Amino acid sequence: MSRIIDRGLEEQSVLIVRMGELTYETLALSIHGYLEGKSVQEQVRELSDMLLSMADKVEDQTFQLIARFQPVATDLRTIKSYMKIGNDFARYGRYALDISFINDQLHGLKECETWTRDYIDEMSEKVLSMVKISIDALKKQDIILAKTISETERSVDKMYFDYLHKLIKGEQANSKCVLSSALMTRYLERIADHAVYICESIVYIVTGEKVNLG
């Protein structure tokens, strides 16, 4: 016989998985728009706002479940973590919006040399793969998959700092490109961090362990 809390947990789980799918869609749209120099700001804003309101809903559900059912153990860890993951997804949405904004204001990577475009293209693919890992691991509650994120995270971090050094050394001369690419790599690095936080939350939900995967 299912418990009366199970229905609320199921609703929250459906919502958080839907958020995950929408998040990937939003980030992919924004990042590919930036790489291709295509304006997608209006669509991304709509999706990002949708993610924010879904995060609010997850928070409301969390408070309701706590107030009505006083969850403990796995239930408590799941509810607490879903609220945190909901906020991570909302942050993904805001970074997607920021990326679409710099694309429109600074013409994406149009003013950059080819090597910069290739560099950011590679970094973007790595970050999108991390986002995908975080969402797939969440759907399957797969801690083995979640823990695989660390390696890509280290690689993204290295790419970010290496790129900053290149800019400091003046390897990129065009100021619009410098500004656009510096912001883009920063946003990508932050998105990667949130993918790590989500994977840490998944490990916590499943095992109760608080791990650092970054």
Place this chain on the structure above:
Amino acid sequence: MTSTINSQEKVVDTNMKMQSIDLNAWFGPKQALKDVNINIKANSVTAIIGPSGCGKSTFIRCLNRMHELTPNAKMTGQILLDGQNIYDKQVDSVQIRRRVGMVFQKPNPFPTMSIYDNVAAGLKLTGTKKGKNLDEVVKRSLEQATLWDEVKDELKKPGTSISGGQQQRLCIARAIALQPEVILMDEPCSALDPIATAKIERLVVELKRNYTVAIVTHNMQQASRVSDFTAFMYLGSLIEFGPTRDIFESPKNPLTEKYITGEFG
């Protein structure tokens, strides 16, 4: 304190107020406790949880030698109070019950006695306090049980004339009056409404400043609110023991998880 899943350290630990070591208990042929090892830290609240019949009440009744008062009951193992086995031959069981007081599920003030006499009864029986001294102890005990302000003008009224929640606090005052070191509570709120329950819970948290408290409860939220450590028992065995936060956030044993999340019990 080491929190192990199935049993705690069996060694005598002088930091512990009470310890049960390899405790087994029976009612006739039926075994109620099986090799229970629990350490109870001084000035803390330890909650004992578990489904009906798991041995919670039997366990705390062993802690002050009340179990032996039941016909056909027996026990083996040790209960240490400040490192001394309370079941040693030379130990006086009455003295133990004075040092380790008990509050029961249903408030049970002495029906023919006044509020004052209910608190004073134990001291009068032992002849330890008289006159003004007795008045002071009664007042202090009622204050500690957070009941003084509510009954100070009606101390001569029967103990049974006050509400259920007040009667339970009166019983706690009666236990405190004997200046015990440990207070055992066997589902002290199960017969009370939410307001009275909240008062008792606040009192339990207050009491640990001066006493060591062990409380049996069926109410999981109550255990998580009031206790520092929680023991989960099932079918007479200790399944898991640890800091309350760990037990309710990340229990190690799947049985504990199932019980506290309501999958069985």
